[in-house]
Every structure is written in structure tokens, then in C-alpha cells.
Amino acid sequence: xxxxxxxxxxxxxxxxxxxxxxxxxxxxxxxxxxxxxxxxxxxxxxxxxxxxxxxxxxxxxxxxxxxxxxxxxxxxxxxxxxxxxxxxxxxxxxxxxxxxxx
Amino acid sequence: xxxxxxxxxxxxxxxxxxxxxxxxxxxxxxxxxxxxxxxxxxxxxxxxxxxxxxxxxxxxxxxxxxxxxxxxxxxxxxxxxxxxxxxxxxxxxxxxxxxxxx
Numbered sequence: 001x002x003x004x005x006x007x008x009x010x011x012x013x014x015x016x017x018x019x020x021x022x023x024x025x026x027x028x029x030x031x032x033x034x035x036x037x038x039x040x041x042x043x044x045x046x047x048x049x050x051x052x053x054x055x056x057x058x059x060x061x062x063x064x065x066x067x068x069x070x071x072x073x074x075x076x077x078x079x080x081x082x083x084x085x086x087x088x089x090x091x092x093x094x095x096x097x098x099x100x101x102x
Numbered sequence: 103x104x105x106x107x108x109x110x111x112x113x114x115x116x117x118x119x120x121x122x123x124x125x126x127x128x129x130x131x132x133x134x135x136x137x138x139x140x141x142x143x144x145x146x147x148x149x150x151x152x153x154x155x156x157x158x159x160x161x162x163x164x165x166x167x168x169x170x171x172x173x174x175x176x177x178x179x180x181x182x183x184x185x186x187x188x189x190x191x192x193x194x195x196x197x198x199x200x201x202x203x204x
Contacts, residue, residue: 002165003151004155004165005151048107050103053103053105062176063106064173067169074165074166075164078166
């Protein structure tokens with residue numbers, strides 16, 4: 001099952017690293033607990049819409065860009081999962097592993 | 103503040119109506135309580151990633167398409183809010199109303 005929170009977490013972390021900011025800096029600017037933001041980035045907690053707006057603002061990235069990136073990544077995962085029969089078994093396994101651990 | 107759950111709710115409802123399905127049909131197929139799905143559609147409840155995957159599946163719409171549509175709608179809202187000074191006051195007011203009630 002593709003979980004949106006895992007992709008949102010990855011995208012938030014990637015934007016944060018791209019901008020060279022620490023978890024602590026973003027959590028503080030967004031007025032979010034550091035442990036909570038860390039769990040969101042790891043896909044372990046759902047971010048409420050208010051938290052998402054706050055973190056996007058702290059990162060100076062429009063929410064639409066975050067959701068667009070989330071959509072693009074899910075689209076790749078969906079596309080790859082649509083062809084399990086013509087892909088080598090080890091690639092299918094690695095996609096499944098990606099979906100679980102990511 | 104732009105709230106992702108309001109756009110997700112709108113998009114889920116629009117896809118459901120587009121496909122001519124009732125709340126009851128989709129809730130039942132997705133194994134989600136009818137009242138809960140109704141609240142999600144109205145932007146009153148956050149849908150967990152599991153519920154979102156389940157509802158997307160029940161609607162036969164890939165999650166990436168749902169998130170893409172959410173991103174597009176938020177992008178329009180963000181774009182319009184970026185120009186409050188050059189827009190007529192009544193249009194700004196109607197955008198704000200849209201953001202609150204939608």
C-alpha cells in the first residue's frame with residue numbers, strides 16, 4: 001500500500017536538506033516539536049494540515065510544490081507497481097522494500 | 103491558511119460525483135464509516151494515509167492523480183493570494199471565503 005505520509009515525509013526532509021537547514025531550525029521556526037517533525041519526516045506520523053502549512057512556511061516552499069512533488073513520487077511508485085509481471089523479480093522486490101522502508 | 107485536508111476533501115467528493123457514486127457506496131467499498139468519509143469530504147477530518155489509499159482504491163483513482171489535483175487547486179489558491187493588492191476587494195473577499203468555507 002502506498003502511504004502518502006511516507007512521501008510527504010521524504011519530500012519535507014529533501015527540501016529541508018536542499019536548503020541546508022537542521023531539523024531543529026525548521027521545528028523551531030514552524031513552532032513544532034522537534035521529535036514530532038522528525039517522526040513526520042520518517043513517515044511515522046501523519047502531519048495535520050496546520051502542521052504541514054506551518055512547516056512549508058518555515059521551509060519557504062509553497063504547499064502546492066510539496067504536494068506536486070509528492071504526487072510525482074507516488075506516480076513513479078504506482079507506475080512501477082503496475083508492471084510486476086514484466087519486471088525482474090529482484091526489481092519488484094526492491095520496489096516493495098522501498099515502499100516499506102521509505 | 104491553506105489547509106490540505108479541505109482540498110483533499112473537495113477532490114475526493116468531485117471524483118466521487120464524477121463517477122456517479124454515493125457516499126454510502128464508496129464508504130462501504132473502502133470499509134470506512136459513512137460519517138467519517140462525509141467529514142473527510144467536507145474537510146473537517148484529516149484522512150489517514152491508509153484511509154486515503156482505501157478511498158482512492160474504492161474510487162478507482164490513483165492516489166497520484168488525487169494528489170496532483172490537490173496540488174493544482176492549492177497552486178491556484180496560492181497564486182491568487184499572492185496578488186491581494188492588484189485584485190478587486192470583492193474578489194479577494196471571495197477567495198478568502200472560499201478558503202474558509204471550502
